[in-house]
Amino acid sequence: GQSLEQPSEVTAVEGAIVQINCTYQTSGFYGLSWYQQHDGGAPTFLSYNALDGLEETGRFSSFLSRSDSYGYLLLQELQMKDSASYFCAESMDSNYQLIWGAGTKLIIKP
Amino acid sequence: ETGVTQTPRHLVMGMTNKKSLKCEQHLGHNAMYWYKQSAKKPLELMFVYSLEERVENNSVPSRFSPECPNSSHLFLHLHTLQPEDSALYLCASSQDRDRGYEQYFGPGTRLTVT
Numbered sequence: 001g002q003s004l005e006q007p008s009e010v011t012a013v014e015g016a017i018v019q020i021n022c023t024y025q026t027s028g029f030y031g032l033s034w035y036q037q038h039d040g041g042a043p044t045f046l047s048y049n050a051l052d053g054l055e056e057t058g059r060f061s062s063f064l065s066r067s068d069s070y071g072y073l074l075l076q077e078l079q080m081k082d083s084a085s086y087f088c089a090e091s092m093d094s095n096y097q098l099i100w101g102a103g104t105k106l107i108i109k110p
Numbered sequence: 111e112t113g114v115t116q117t118p119r120h121l122v123m124g125m126t127n128k129k130s131l132k133c134e135q136h137l138g139h140n141a142m143y144w145y146k147q148s149a150k151k152p153l154e155l156m157f158v159y160s161l162e163e164r165v166e167n168n169s170v171p172s173r174f175s176p177e178c179p180n181s182s183h184l185f186l187h188l189h190t191l192q193p194e195d196s197a198l199y200l201c202a203s204s205q206d207r208d209r210g211y212e213q214y215f216g217p218g219t220r221l222t223v224t
Contacts, residue, residue, distance in 0.1 A: 004152075008150075031211055033211045033212070041217070042114075042200065042215035042216060042217050042218060043153070043200070043202075043213075043215045044215070045212045045213060045214070048211045048212060087152075087153070089153075089211075091210065091211050096141060096158055096160065096165070096166075096204070096207040096208070096210030097155060097158065097166060097210065098153075098155065098210065098211065098213070099152075099155075100152040100153040100154075101152055102150065102151060102152045103152070
């Protein structure tokens with residue numbers, strides 16, 4: 001079946017830049033979304049890429065390379081509040097059914 | 111607050127009980143979703159409703175029964191559950207099916223089956 005791969009955990013320092021990678025299956029690929037989930041909280045939408053390139057939203061950017069079946073989420077000027085789990089999710093054939101990665105826990109140290 | 115509410119927030123039930131989870135969205139969206147989230151595992155899509163019509167049922171056991179009486183409300187009826195059904199159940203909505211990549215989630219119901 002379809003699956004996405006992302007690191008289970010990433011550690012970074014406050015104020016630094018961190019990149020969270022995601023590789024996906026190509027069959028029926030439509031687009032790649034990113035979500036943030038704090039412990040005990042609900043997932044919240046961050047970004048969506050359907051075309052190759054970089055999408056920037058404030059401190060967060062998301063990149064997609066369809067030829068490499070790869071995307072990443074880039075977080076700049078890390079703040080302690082960015083400590084959370086980050087999920088990539090793939091849309092296939094249409095946009096309403098998302099296939100999710102297992103999430104990357106981002107640990108930020110002072 | 112995302113505009114999606116879920117009740118109850120926590121539920122403990124025995125395997126022979128019947129209970130229902132409720133979800134309400136105040137965003138004017140036309141699509142709603144039920145997910146199961148277990149620790150260290152990807153979110154599992156259970157059901158999708160678009161304009162009150164079920165459009166997806168991902169091989170979910172019949173002990174889970176969804177109901178969508180209108181575009182703002184979604185229920186998940188539970189009966190004779192198993193301990194492995196213990197998880198966080200999340201409800202989400204999107205503007206419509208075409209914008210399903212941008213979903214708004216409720217806080218979830220933490221379900222424990224004893």
